[in-house]
Amino acid sequence: xxxxFNPKIIGIFCNWCTxxxxxxxxxxxxxxxxxxxxxxxxxxxRVHPEFVLWAFKKGADGVLLGGCHPGDCHYIxxxxxxxxxxxxxxxxxxxxxxxxxxxxxxxxxxxEADKLRRVTNEFTETIKSLGPLPNRDDIEVDAFxxxxxxxxxxxxxxx
Amino acid sequence: MGKPKIGMYWCASxxxxxxxxxxxAEDLLMVTDKVDIVFWPVAMDFKLSDVExxxxxxxxxxxxxxxxxxxxxxxxxxxxxxxAQLVIAFGSCAHMGGLPGLANMQSxxxxxxxxxxxxxxxxxxxxxxxxxxxxxxxxxxLPEFYSSxxxxxxxxxxxxxxxxxxxxxxIVLDAITTLLSGNLPPSGAIMASDRAxxxxxxxxxxxxxxxxxxxxxxxxHEVEHIDSEICLLTQGMVCLGPVTRGGCGSLCxxxxxxxxxxxxPMDGVKDFGATALSYIASIIDSExxxxxxKIIDKGIPxxxxxxxxxxxxxxxxxxxxxxxxxxxxxxxE
Numbered sequence: 001x002x003x004x005f006n007p008k009i010i011g012i013f014c015n016w017c018t019x020x021x022x023x024x025x026x027x028x029x030x031x032x033x034x035x036x037x038x039x040x041x042x043x044x045x046r047v048h049p050e051f052v053l054w055a056f057k058k059g060a061d062g063v064l065l066g067g068c069h070p071g072d073c074h075y076i077x078x079x080x081x082x083x084x085x086x087x088x089x090x091x092x093x094x095x096x097x098x099x100x101x102x103x104x105x106x107x108x109x110x111x112e113a114d115k116l117r118r119v120t121n122e123f124t125e126t127i128k129s130l131g132p133l134p135n136r137d138d139i140e141v142d143a144f145x146x147x148x149x150x151x152x153x154x155x156x157x158x159x
Numbered sequence: 160m161g162k163p164k165i166g167m168y169w170c171a172s173x174x175x176x177x178x179x180x181x182x183x184a185e186d187l188l189m190v191t192d193k194v195d196i197v198f199w200p201v202a203m204d205f206k207l208s209d210v211e212x213x214x215x216x217x218x219x220x221x222x223x224x225x226x227x228x229x230x231x232x233x234x235x236x237x238x239x240x241x242x243a244q245l246v247i248a249f250g251s252c253a254h255m256g257g258l259p260g261l262a263n264m265q266s267x268x269x270x271x272x273x274x275x276x277x278x279x280x281x282x283x284x285x286x287x288x289x290x291x292x293x294x295x296x297x298x299x300x301l302p303e304f305y306s307s308x309x310x311x312x313x314x315x316x317x318x319x320x321x322x323x324x325x326x327x328x329x330i331v332l333d334a335i336t337t338l339l340s341g342n343l344p345p346s347g348a349i350m351a352s353d354r355a356x357x358x359x360x361x362x363x364x365x366x367x368x369x370x371x372x373x374x375x376x377x378x379x380h381e382v383e384h385i386d387s388e389i390c391l392l393t394q395g396m397v398c399l400g401p402v403t404r405g406g407c408g409s410l411c412x413x414x415x416x417x418x419x420x421x422x423x424p425m426d427g428v429k430d431f432g433a434t435a436l437s438y439i440a441s442i443i444d445s446e447x448x449x450x451x452x453k454i455i456d457k458g459i460p461x462x463x464x465x466x467x468x469x470x471x472x473x474x475x476x477x478x479x480x481x482x483x484x485x486x487x488x489x490x491x492e
Contacts, residue, residue: 085437
């Protein structure tokens with residue numbers, strides 16, 4: 001690769017643990033790969049699989065999900081829901097032809113800023129070695145002419 | 160003023176949607192009383208030139224079923240769009256891509272190879288038709304086979320959708336009556352219920368009150384005895400009723416078959432498969448990764464075939480891409 005590949009990684013972190021860890025990492029002036037773009041959700045159980053697919057569709061090279069340790073969920077069992085969706089979702093993205101290693105779930109508690117740093121660096125390395133993921137919107141599928149495709153209000157007949 | 164004109168056309172579909180119209184039985188006579196059918200190649204003798212001779216917008220409505228996978232289908236869909244005031248995507252294939260949409264999991268070359276050379280029903284000659292030939296100075300061309308299958312609204316503008324694989328007679332009749340009444344729903348409306356199938360399911364009352372939890376997922380042929388009085392999900396079958404639009408009359412459930420989602424998502428859902436996945440995963444009763452993996456592997460061996468059975472072309476990722484898989488050494492600090 002001539003140009004250095006700088007992956008885009010989307011982090012979806014839970015408000016009560018992993019986001020706090022990211023906060024702590026920032027306060028503690030820890031350095032980690034700047035490829036991670038974090039968005040916060042109230043609970044990892046809030047992460048709808050659509051979020052992940054949307055990220056991949058829009059050209060994210062990797063998606064990192066973060067939640068509380070098992071048993072620590074602020075909402076009791078949100079992280080277990082996240083775990084089950086993650087396991088199933090990994091299979092689906094694999095079937096779509098996306099390497100399963102591009103999706104990762106980690107339990108990182110509010111005090112584990114160091115784990116966050118390690119996981120982010122590790123994950124960035126993995127994605128760098130996997131290379132970029134093509135943006136689905138850019139894929140030329142066929143020579144369809146979509147220029148005529150827009151919402152047109154039809155003339156209704158009333159009789 | 161004469162009777163309003165309507166047309167029907169099929170693209171990549173099995174023909175079940177045409178059957179659905181015939182399933183109207185006596186009501187079909189009521190319909191033909193009120194409209195003129197001016198184009199319906201499956202049932203009546205019309206030529207493409209008849210459509211071409213029409214004025215733009217001459218037909219009140221045209222019902223198109225089937226997905227778009229050939230250039231011919233795209234051309235005719237575009238022609239009909241011009242000639243009709245309203246285009247109705249009829250059936251799951253036109254609505255979301257349907258079963259033919261699962262072809263997006265394979266490349267065009269692979270499909271051709273399977274169909275003409277390696278599949279179980281190939282002839283011995285191994286002949287693959289040429290796209291174009293010239294014989295006696297006459298050229299013939301076959302339509303182009305696109306590398307991906309699309310839903311109708313990914314090719315032309317669609318005004319209304321009649322979902323279902325195939326649409327049930329009550330839905331079809333409702334749609335036609337609505338169109339003829341002149342009291343039209345907003346553009347883009349899906350002409351079925353706006354609530355989930357569970358609301359109308361006869362087994363809904365047997366759902367456990369304290370929340371659904373299932374320990375084992377099973378495919379319907381693996382269940383020795385299906386209890387037709389108890390919610391199929393609680394019996395461990397992957398039923399997509401909770402995330403699927405209702406209106407079908409729970410026909411599959413009444414036949415002891417779990418819902419596979421042919422009516423598509425409810426309003427506001429972008430990706431049907433992801434939503435179905437989300438629901439099914441959330442009710443698995445386990446907190447142990449290995450156990451979860453086992454339950455999923457056993458009950459859902461083909462997640463895309465299960466969750467995107469009818470909606471792959473409308474999914475966010477649209478089709479499979481082959482990513483190079485290399486073994487990567489992960490560095491750890």
